[in-house]
Amino acid sequence: MTLRLKALSVHLFTATGAVLSMFAMLAAVEEKWSLMFLWLVVALIVDGVDGPLARRYEVQKNWPTYDGVLMDLIIDYLTYVFIPAFALFKSGMLTGWTGWLAIIVICYGSVVYFADTRMKTKDKSFAGFPACWNMVVLVLFAVSPGEWTILFVTVGLTLAMFTNLKFIHPTRTKRWHWISLPVCIAWIGFAAWAAWMDFAEGSLSHWGLILTSLYLALAGIAQQIIPERPVRLR
Numbered sequence: 001m002t003l004r005l006k007a008l009s010v011h012l013f014t015a016t017g018a019v020l021s022m023f024a025m026l027a028a029v030e031e032k033w034s035l036m037f038l039w040l041v042v043a044l045i046v047d048g049v050d051g052p053l054a055r056r057y058e059v060q061k062n063w064p065t066y067d068g069v070l071m072d073l074i075i076d077y078l079t080y081v082f083i084p085a086f087a088l089f090k091s092g093m094l095t096g097w098t099g100w101l102a103i104i105v106i107c108y109g110s111v112v113y114f115a116d117t118r119m120k121t122k123d124k125s126f127a128g129f130p131a132c133w134n135m136v137v138l139v140l141f142a143v144s145p146g147e148w149t150i151l152f153v154t155v156g157l158t159l160a161m162f163t164n165l166k167f168i169h170p171t172r173t174k175r176w177h178w179i180s181l182p183v184c185i186a187w188i189g190f191a192a193w194a195a196w197m198d199f200a201e202g203s204l205s206h207w208g209l210i211l212t213s214l215y216l217a218l219a220g221i222a223q224q225i226i227p228e229r230p231v232r233l234r
Contacts, residue, residue, distance in 0.1 A: 007054075007062035014050045014068055017043050017075035024083050033087060033141060037195040040134045041188060043079040047072070048171060048184075073114055081110040084137035093140065093150055102154045106133055109158040124172035125220050129160040135187070139213050142194045142206050166220035175223055180216075187212040 001009075024039035050072070059068050085106040089099045110131040113119060121127050136157060140150055168176070170184035190208035197203050 003057060003062045006057045007059040008066075010050060010053045010057055010059050011063060011066045011068055011071065013046065013053070014071050014075070017046050017050075017072075017079060020046065021075060021078040021083060024079065025086075028083055028087050028090070031090065033091060034195045034198045036083070036087060037134075037138050037141070038192065040079055040083065040138070041192050041195065043075070044134065045188065047076065047079070052171060077111065077114060080134050081106060081114075081131055084133040088133075088137050088140070088150075088154075091141070093144075094147055098147060098151050102151060105155055105158045109161055113161045121166060123175065124169050125223075126167040126169060128163050128165060128167070129157045130167055130169075131161060135191070135213065135216075138191055138195070139209050142199050142203075142209055144199075166224050168216065168220040168223070170216065173220070175228060176219060180219060183212050183215050187216060 020039050020043040024036045024043065027033075027036035027039060050068075054068050059066075085103045088094060088106075089103045094102050110133070113128065113131050116128075119127055119130070136153065140153070145153075168180055170180045173180060186208065190205045190212060193205040194203060194209060197205065
């Protein structure tokens with residue numbers, strides 16, 4: 001297979017995320033939350049794999065007809081933001097005005113963030129919370145905190161999108177990459193496990209989700225606080 005065809009294959013692989021988002025949305029409309037999250041986990045895996053493939057096969061050079069970055073953003077908004085926000089609203093975890101406030105701040109804040117040309121830092125991390133609501137809402141479903149806690153987390157993370165707080169990219173941030181990537185893979189495993197078990201109470205996957213989520217949320221901030229050791233030349 002030529003490089004051009006490989007590059008095209010990466011674009012087509014990325015596009016499968018749109019189909020997965022439709023499957024997730026159909027499950028959400030029927031309030032089959034576990035199935036919805038399983039589809040979103042598959043979409044997250046596709047999103048994690050297509051980036052390295054796109055860089056490896058230089059899709060912008062070998063098949064520039066399609067804009068992979070634009071395609072990725074469209075799909076990410078559906079799977080990271082729109083569908084999780086819908087699930088949070090329809091699940092009844094937030095009632096009355098709190099539900100309306102949550103979906104407004106999530107959808108409005110995230111679309112502005114996605115359009116921000118400063119969202120990536122020099123070390124390929126994210127400047128501000130990267131609107132990963134698919135991960136946040138899944139953890140909320142698993143843990144089932146109180147309504148005010150959910151609202152506080154939702155509004156707080158929305159505000160965090162527009163700060164200089166750093167959030168790592170598990171596959172692109174080089175610092176601590178040796179632990180960040182395994183933790184991200186573990187998070188995906190715990191997420192799939194929790195959804196498969198229909199978020200049953202007492203599942204060990206809940207603790208796994210909490211611990212891995214804390215690392216993914218705080219590692220970038222810790223990197224801002226802890227100075228990086230200079231490389232010694234021998």
